[in-house]
Amino acid sequence: MVKMEIKGLLMDPVSNMPVVILRDQNDGAFLPIWVGIFEANAIAIEMEKIQAPRPMTHDLLHNVLSELGVRVDRIVVNELKDNTFFARLHLSRGEERWTVDSRPSDAIALALRARAEIFVEEDVLERSKTIRAEGATDPEKLKKWLEEVNPEDLGKYRM
Numbered sequence: 001m002v003k004m005e006i007k008g009l010l011m012d013p014v015s016n017m018p019v020v021i022l023r024d025q026n027d028g029a030f031l032p033i034w035v036g037i038f039e040a041n042a043i044a045i046e047m048e049k050i051q052a053p054r055p056m057t058h059d060l061l062h063n064v065l066s067e068l069g070v071r072v073d074r075i076v077v078n079e080l081k082d083n084t085f086f087a088r089l090h091l092s093r094g095e096e097r098w099t100v101d102s103r104p105s106d107a108i109a110l111a112l113r114a115r116a117e118i119f120v121e122e123d124v125l126e127r128s129k130t131i132r133a134e135g136a137t138d139p140e141k142l143k144k145w146l147e148e149v150n151p152e153d154l155g156k157y158r159m
Helices: 037-047 057-067 104-114 122-127 139-148
Strands: 002-012 017-024 029-034 071-081 084-093 096-102 117-120
Touching: 002 029, 002 037, 017 037, 017 104, 017 117, 037 057, 037 104, 057 071, 057 104, 071 104, 071 122, 084 104, 096 104, 104 117, 117 122
Parallel strands: 071 117
Antiparallel strands: 002 017, 002 117, 017 029, 071 084, 084 096
């Protein structure tokens, strides 16, 4: 598994759909995942640390898990099938362990709230179209790259 971080959330000008950009912390490769509007909103709200007046769906899920003593250990984007990504939540309570199927967008929104790590299986990265951007460690250069990136360079992968 490859540890990833969220480097951005942008709109694909061609499809007018949000894209979450994950970045490999070791080699700088980028993995774009198209997500739904509501899931992008849930991710953006948590990235920006905006407090909603009432819990949103992903907040509710996180609160329920916390009340039950269940921890989100990590999320893993574990499959790419027919240009669609799949993910799994890795949960634990004491010695008990569970994995639960999830859309990557929901898993990412939950991982942000739970402060859980995000991983992608190596074979998924190998089969998907990843991107390397010059100066990806410089926030200003990365922002400029994300604004100028050609949507065709990102591939056609969906949540």
